Amino acid sequence: MSEALVEVANLTRLFDVSKPWLNRVIEGDEKQFLRAVDDVSFEIKKGETFALVGESGSGKSTVAKMVVGLIPPTQGEISIENISMTDPAQVGAMRTLRRRIQMIFQDPFASLNPRWRVDRIVSEPIRAFDLESDDNAIARRVEELLSLVGLSGADGRKFPHEFSGGQRQRICIARALASKPDFIVCDEPTSALDVSVQAQILNLMRDLQAEFGLTYLFISHDLSVVRHMATRVGVMYLGRIVEVADSANLFDTPEHPYTRMLFDAVPDLMMSGRPHQSVEGEIPNPINPPSGCTFHPRCPLANDRCRQEIPQPLTSGASTVTCHAREEGRTA
């Protein structure tokens, strides 16, 4: 169980956000880059759910897209079962690996082709990977997949617009399962859904994980959803991972000041009267991030070192924290 399925090392992604060439020449501007993901490393063990949590602009979706290979990394290494996703020499091995990686997107209204019937949508991966040859077998498999996610076989003849948001997300899950994957990247799979439907989808995802031994990379901004789903959690801030820990540990004893601030900001649903620290500031512009530790302008523990020097990850036990104050034992 403890074997690593996915290893990500020093992953960095830059996006070119320069003005058009002519403007740059006339105005004498340099090229500008946005560092969406900055030196991110983590590994995902077989059968676990690794969650990346962070606010908008923290780079969590960019990591997800790089892991499935939708966008190439600028630097760094992604390997799945020791097969490099970035090494051109291993392209052949990567092709066979592709079948075993699938993705579920945030918006089930945008990720299904409105002109295709559901059975065609769900059978596309089966045909693409040549998993079944004759049409009857494909039809049987599609029916099986639809019933697996709680839809009926007859739903295959319908179009996506005939379904509600939750049902569409079920179709997306059926499509992801069609190629018999081991690893599914879920990018905010329930953010577009209402809570009662969200509960259905989260339960379904956990049932499927138990049944097929799936490994999830789960991206979300919602801490309570992450707590419910994840075995391990990485907290991202401005393109860097600030803390990685087992879910139970992280939620009981958050170490990084940003993680603490994030937890504090979550509304107190049960009205327990938990005191709130006042939350300071907002995420800075990622095009021009703060020096040193990027969290220092909002951090209650920041000192001169934090303003100048980028902190390095410090591992103790199962958790890794990237913070000068933790390293030096400074606390509030």
Place this chain on the structure above:
Amino acid sequence: MSQPILSVRDLVVEFPTRHGILTAVDRISFDIGKGEVLGVVGESGAGKSLTGAAIIGLLEPPGRVAGGEIVFDGKRIDNLDEEQKRSVRGKRIAMIFQDPLTSLNPLYRIGEQLVETILTHLDMSRGEARSRAISLLDEVGIPAPETRIDAYPHQFSGGMRQRVVIALALAGEPDLVIADEPTTALDVSVQAQIIQLLKRLCRERGMAIMLITHDMGVIAETADRVAVLYAGRIAEVGSTRNLVHHPQHPYTFGLMASIPSLDKSSDRLVQIPGSMPRLTEIPPGCAFHPRCSKRFEPCDRTQPSEYETDHSKVACWLFDGGGQ
């Protein structure tokens, strides 16, 4: 309780379509007291935004108020003509929308937008309006308001923009603010700041807020009382504390239980089967009955009336005759 600032009785909002009339809001009644925060919670399509739009008179045609009355500060406002409505809207009742980017004009400096709004509602000179705009920006927590007043909306971050929108809503010194998903487009850390701000304004100005949201967490943090909407009807109304800890209606109960908790992890979430019906397919009787695990005889035939319980007012047959 003294006279409520807003009292809605049997409000009906309809949309005439080619296939007949769709009833989006179906005989909703509630009160908001002076200085009170009423949370209106429900899933998408429950009719919460339409209720807000009907109160402030911003229903998009062909939507129309087809019945009931809206009484604001002792006077009916649903039957006013456009001209009279305008004297109420924005001044006495203000609105905060979900997306701060689309509720500000990108071509004008925020100062001009604030001054314009202030001059529309209050009788003062331009210079006075400008200094009032600066003090409003200061009140909503914008640093260095004297210089920021001349910035354009795009120069503000999402949270700061929402503060500007709140300042705009405050411009006419309203008694009631309808806030439609004011924090939904914001990150949690910014959301916490905006919630604090709304609570402070409510306390300091004695202004009432109708807080429309799908997020029970935001309600629990902010609201004094909550109305739970389902398929255009009120399922349950009560104090926030009661509703959170002792939900009575099966829908409220399911809604509360389906929210994952930050304090404890559980293996399975309680799930309500199915999803909210579309407007064209609202079932007879109690609209929730096809998804309800406690349905019995009258549920699929007759709509329940509201019953008072120890904790809240509930529209559910289970409470017919004084208890379960």
